[in-house]
Amino acid sequence: MIEKLRLWLAAEANSRFLTEPPYGSYAEAAEQFVRDLQNSPLPQSIAEQVKAHVYSTLVTIVELRTRKILWELSQGREPKNTTAEEERLIRPLLKILRARPHRRExxxxxxxxxxxxxxxxxxxxxxxxxxxxxxxxxxxxxxxxxxxxxxxxxxxxxxxx
CATH class of the missing domain: 3.40.5.50 (Ribosomal Protein L9; domain 1)
Incomplete structure (x- = not known):
């Protein structure tokens, strides 16, 4: 799981546009992590460090992807490769974007x-x-x-x- 998140973060950091997420939602990633951690024989202190690392990685991914989404919307484009949470975030913004008058050519x-x-x-x-x-x-x-x-x-x- 940690390697999957690391690869996702690297892909987002190295791409101008949203990459294909390895999970359908951030909630799905969190649930997978909780399941993996419960089945792990790690000592409590190491488990806490792993939680902090995963949390930090996910927050960074969310931040990068949110910036990309806002940039795409500001360019008048609909972002692709979004998670379920991102879809809920951009749906009202896309309605506004589609309703605004088009710029003169x-x-x-x-x-x-x-x-x-x-x-x-x-x-x-x-x-x-x-x-x-x-x-x-x-x-x-x-x-x-x-x-x-x-x-x-x-x-x-x-x-x-």
Whole structure:
């Protein structure tokens, strides 16, 4: 059991993503450990040291895996190879992740060049940019670019073939 946990910890430490856990849940690992310890003829003092070592190893595994899960979620991805406890943890977070509006893609922006100085603006996607000097370039949502162009403040740059 201890070797199995050691290998799991090494795999997690050496991987950017979650590795396949050797147990379906942390509870299953704990139950297996308790059974193994009860059947062991170890003296009490050594058994206590083994418990402390196993506890420390499991806590480190949980910490590493939790960080990986949060990183994957922050990247908009659903973590794979999760334990039962991790599934219960991330299920509500995944619901929120799936319900949030998707970020605009880069191709939904256009480039404008300012033809006059202009103060800072807040774009339709709630980003504050500027202020601008004559000749400055900016990447804007099309609606904001069109508004500035219609007011004679900026001109839309188009790629020519």
């Amino acid at each position: 880069a191709q939904e922006y256009v480039i404008v060049q300012f033809v006059t100085p202009h103060p800072a603006i807040i774009t339709e996607d709630f980003k504050q940019i500027g202020p601008f000097n004559k000749g400055d370039l900016a990447k804007l949502p099309p609606r904001d670019a069109k508004d500035l162009e219609e007011r004679g403040v900026a001109r839309l740059l188009r790629l020519e073939d």
